[in-house]
Amino acid sequence: MMLERIHLAILQEVEKQGSLTAAADILCVTQSALSHSMKKLEQQLGTDIWLREGRSLRLTQAGQYLLAVANRVLPQLTLAEERLRQFAQGERGTLRIGMECHPCYQWLLKVVSPYLTAWPDVDVDVKQKFQFGGIGALFGYEIDLLVTPDPLHKPGLKFEPVFDYEQVLVVASNHKLAKFEYVKPKQLLHEVLITYPVAIDRLDIYNQFLQPAGVAPKRHKTIETTDIMMQMVASGRGVAALPRWLVQEYSSKVDVVPIQLGQKGIAKQIFLGARETDLEIDYLKAFIELARKPSASLFTAS
Template sequence: MDVLERSHLKIIQEVAREGSLTAAGARLNLTQPALSHAIRKIETRLGVKIWRRQGRSLVLTQAGIWLLALANRLLPQFELAESRLEQFANGERGTLRIGMECHPCYQWLLKIVSPYLDRWPKVDVDVRQKFQFGGIGALFSNEIDILVTPDPLYKPELNFTPVFDYELVLVVGPGHPLRAQTYVVPEQLAGEILITYPVPSERLDIYTQFLQPAGIAPRQQKQIETTDIMLVMVAHGRGVAALPGWLVEEYAARFDLYPVKLGKNGIMKQIFLGCRETDEEIQYLQNFIEFAASPFLTQSRTETP
């Protein structure tokens, strides 16, 4: 068997990601015949079949599946090493890669990123949301540097810092019968259409902290990607949603919305920023966390932009 090369892993990853030789070749700057030749050469050099034909598609063999998992682990490490070395060579600070596990936090993040970039002119910011192994896995695999999440998972080598508190509230439209309630109980949502972000129910606090402990499920759940469309639907009586109270206040000038407390005591939450312990000495990263938790931003997040 010949030596496994980084280029082999990149080809395996791109073919699996794109699903076709034409699309993968475009990302690799190779023609389809050149990519087909490269695939045959890889299998010959490694002495193992990595793909098998299934109709017009290429399907990974057991060896190919193992190599794809290896590529997904190692390639981000190579990219990080090259990026850091380039930054050292050029005297640059770097790129802060922020992962989001909090859909409604984009509005909050915008208030941080703009003044932060002014303070750190040699630092770029990249925001990512979809991770192959989840947010915690993305931290461990060096896909991201900071994770924004309401649900920290404490593990060795990771640190989480709370940056602000908020209350999760039920959001209803102007004609909804729950509008006048001081608070709602789980049974009152049994007949409702619950609009949520496209997140598994076991990751949604409205389920884990409110509905499921009472053995209640909504009549229907609708998943919507964007906050604006979600709130338009709520304002027009097409369902209800559970969102941070500060976000509802920000949208109050644009949509006719009414927040209602979830339970007599409400549901209080925190937003955390997670990072690797080994990166805590990176000044621009630590400063971002300190800046996010500053009293100015804690106050300004509830101001209408």
């Protein structure tokens, strides 16, 4: 066999580690054995995979193509081996959930708790950082389900809406905007807007509210955790845009109020995305069905 898994693994590790020596250490082979294996492959293929530039290596066009194959194929092989090992040991598997929704952890907990009870032989793992974004993580077999408010409908993926919510402005209860039924974009001209560390073009308050009106806030500040964000808003350090259900969850702990964004408000949905080929896996299907149940959508009350 000309192309073997070890060749793909070598390519991937050399790219990650930056040198043949470091890659050889990770793969538990000698550098000479690694070099010999790749040299033999180059001879069989009739083309170079690397070009040496001093002490460093640069991938040729053929090498770049093989690296792309390695990045796509190796995660699938690893997942297949893990699943088969689990079957052999009588286990069901692990449901790996990716989060592209910072405030959705509270909702996810309400789904995961009954799910773990109903499926005692399935583990749940949650990831928030992906090499190529959430969609890439699905295609790359890093995750099995993606929680996102902004689905990208691509061939091979299916997105199921699981609940509706409203995106609102959050202000301190003594803030001058707190008395309004809804706010207009220009009313945020002199405000510090606090958001999660997400690209501006993916923030609803920008792309559905401020930018269409040609308005920008006085300052934009990012904070990773919801708890700190709510404390900052309650202390008058800024305003934020969050789901109404999340504000209601916090309103008993911090002095904040939700206000509608614009006269019509901003309606949103949370989706669960999966690979179409996985939709018949019983424990994955069961998670989606459980997420759709009203008991999982306790935050949808207005």
